[in-house]
Amino acid sequence: xxxxxxxxxxxxxxxxxxxxxxxxxxxxxxxxxxxxxxxxxxxxxxxxxxxxxxxxxxxxxxxxxxxxxxxxxxxxxxxxxxxxxxxxxxxxxxxxxxxxxxxxxxxxxxxxxxxxxxxxxxxxxxxxxxxxxxxxxxxxxxxxxxxxxxxxxxxxxxxxxxxxxxxxxxxxxxxxxxxxxxxxxxxxxxxxxxxxxxxxxxxxxxxxxxxxxxxxxxxxxxxxxxxxxxxxxxxxxxxxxxxxxxxxxxxxxxxxxxxxxxxxxxxxxxxxxxxxxxxxxxxxxxxxxxxxxxxxxxxxxxxxxxxxxxxxxxxxxxxxxxxxxxxxxxxxxxxxxxxxxxxxxxxxxxxxxxxxxxxxxxxxxxxxxxxxxxxxxxxxxxxxxxxxxxxxxxxxxxxxxxxxxxxxxxxxxxxxxxxxxx
Amino acid sequence: xxxxxxxxxxxxxxxxxxxxxxxxxxxxxxxxxxxxxxxxxxxxxxxxxxxxxxxxxxxxxxxxxxxxxxxxxxxxxxxxxxxxxxxxxxxxxxxxxxxxxxxxxxxxxxxxxxxxxxxxxxxxxxxxxxxxxxxxxxxxxxxxxxxxxxxxxxxxxxxxxxxxxxxxxxxxxxxxxxxxxxxxxxxxxxxxxxxxxxxxxxxxxxxxxxxxxxxxxxxxxxxxxxxxxxxxxxxxx
Numbered sequence: 001x002x003x004x005x006x007x008x009x010x011x012x013x014x015x016x017x018x019x020x021x022x023x024x025x026x027x028x029x030x031x032x033x034x035x036x037x038x039x040x041x042x043x044x045x046x047x048x049x050x051x052x053x054x055x056x057x058x059x060x061x062x063x064x065x066x067x068x069x070x071x072x073x074x075x076x077x078x079x080x081x082x083x084x085x086x087x088x089x090x091x092x093x094x095x096x097x098x099x100x101x102x103x104x105x106x107x108x109x110x111x112x113x114x115x116x117x118x119x120x121x122x123x124x125x126x127x128x129x130x131x132x133x134x135x136x137x138x139x140x141x142x143x144x145x146x147x148x149x150x151x152x153x154x155x156x157x158x159x160x161x162x163x164x165x166x167x168x169x170x171x172x173x174x175x176x177x178x179x180x181x182x183x184x185x186x187x188x189x190x191x192x193x194x195x196x197x198x199x200x201x202x203x204x205x206x207x208x209x210x211x212x213x214x215x216x217x218x219x220x221x222x223x224x225x226x227x228x229x230x231x232x233x234x235x236x237x238x239x240x241x242x243x244x245x246x247x248x249x250x251x252x253x254x255x256x257x258x259x260x261x262x263x264x265x266x267x268x269x270x271x272x273x274x275x276x277x278x279x280x281x282x283x284x285x286x287x288x289x290x291x292x293x294x295x296x297x298x299x300x301x302x303x304x305x306x307x308x309x310x311x312x313x314x315x316x317x318x319x320x321x322x323x324x325x326x327x328x329x330x331x332x333x334x335x336x337x338x339x340x341x342x343x344x345x346x347x348x349x350x351x352x353x354x355x356x357x358x359x360x361x362x363x364x365x366x367x368x369x370x371x372x373x374x375x376x377x378x379x380x381x382x383x384x385x386x387x388x389x390x391x392x393x394x395x396x397x398x399x400x401x402x403x404x405x406x407x408x409x410x411x412x413x414x415x416x417x418x419x420x421x422x
Numbered sequence: 423x424x425x426x427x428x429x430x431x432x433x434x435x436x437x438x439x440x441x442x443x444x445x446x447x448x449x450x451x452x453x454x455x456x457x458x459x460x461x462x463x464x465x466x467x468x469x470x471x472x473x474x475x476x477x478x479x480x481x482x483x484x485x486x487x488x489x490x491x492x493x494x495x496x497x498x499x500x501x502x503x504x505x506x507x508x509x510x511x512x513x514x515x516x517x518x519x520x521x522x523x524x525x526x527x528x529x530x531x532x533x534x535x536x537x538x539x540x541x542x543x544x545x546x547x548x549x550x551x552x553x554x555x556x557x558x559x560x561x562x563x564x565x566x567x568x569x570x571x572x573x574x575x576x577x578x579x580x581x582x583x584x585x586x587x588x589x590x591x592x593x594x595x596x597x598x599x600x601x602x603x604x605x606x607x608x609x610x611x612x613x614x615x616x617x618x619x620x621x622x623x624x625x626x627x628x629x630x631x632x633x634x635x636x637x638x639x640x641x642x643x644x645x646x647x648x649x650x651x652x653x654x655x656x657x658x659x
Binding site: 253315319365367 | 478481485486560563564566567568570571573577
């Protein structure tokens, strides 16, 4: 079958002119006019400062922004020596600005970046979000050097985040990925990654995923899982704090859950022969100098989350009883009785619930979109419980709590296997 | 005396014999057709059943709630088997009707033509009912999950309402296809649907003018602002 051409003629002409590059930095964007200028300047400074003798390229893959994003990218000066107080580098940094092809979403933007990386035979690549406020030139060094110098294939980010930030990551994605594939990648859906040109080409061979949720929010977990499950060398880099634009108010939690969890569950199904035999987990090397940072306080509306859980139990039990065992459903219902500060969603019950959803997804117990979206109230209940439990805890104590949850996932893996096979 | 036997005995026997000679091949023909129907029905039913099993039709029916619905009616057979049985009996009855026609065309032709005239409509009506049922359950569940996630208090009521409306619409389509009380069904549906819309319009537009004003003010301006302030500020990802 002929390979689908996802690059337009203008980009192909630029590629023909550039011919080859050592480093490629991809920046997907959609309506990020306020922040993308800062991101490009930071990337540029990182390339100039840490890789002055390497041929470098910055690619902005845009999803049809209606604001000034593209204009800002075009106007941002990328050869400004004042940024780093260094003289002009021998090789110019090229820049490609292109709309992407395919389903609207981050994954489609990445696909364009992978394709350009392959066409230019890039040795090391990195992708960074365009809404970042905390990105520094050092991020580029930390995402690229493990690839160029240590021969790693994939660099996952390691951030310091507020204890209530990244809740899907902390309660499901990190512990589940760790229990399934046996690698401790703390931010598997961090959004900013480094990867080798070889791995970029490997991603492009997976034609079947670009019409799925991988083309949207699912891309991050897909990249991480593919790298781990298919035996690529994986490490992490400490990037400090991740501060980015406030989330899109229009973004819907259930849609986000459906895309991210849908991707995780589909990957678990695709790689079942790999994770069946894995027990426990092993640490992954971390690059970078660890330091503490001040994190912005964030509001949490507990009542709203607990009410969402209660309504879920009242209205969706008839949906869940199609696949949740009676004892688990019974225990979930019991939580409704506890009020405010006593609301507690135990780790074991949460892990078993996640495993049951995973198995029901695998066994097609109902429409998969419905299945995952129906999990949103349970997830909010779990987060409410976590917030109550860790209200006065320090960041380190919260991290210990997450570690205990991870161990629970690992300990209950035989339960998952039994439910999966029967 | 000889004439008497000729008229009273031999002639009826001869006639009976002649009729039997004419009837037996027809009877045999009918029997052959019935056996052919049974055999063909069995073959087609097996083919349909196996194809449906291969296509995981039972799982699909279970997902959309058809299996649960049938179980409520004490039907515990897999849906694929049920559908195969329907097809089997449809073929058997069709061949039986053809067989009957071989016996006496004058008596059975009316029934025969009416049966075969009605058959396509029956199949289409069944098809409409099944598709309508599947769609109603799917959309009702989408509405339920979406409404719960949006924290709409009457999520279940909304979902049941959508389910019932689609089922009524499906039923009216199926009955119209069968030609049963066509005008009545269409009128009943129009009255019911129009009535609901009118009731809502009156309730909201006249009876609840103040409520509507409050609703629009609160929900479209102040409340949205408040919700924005109260919204969790953490990122889920």
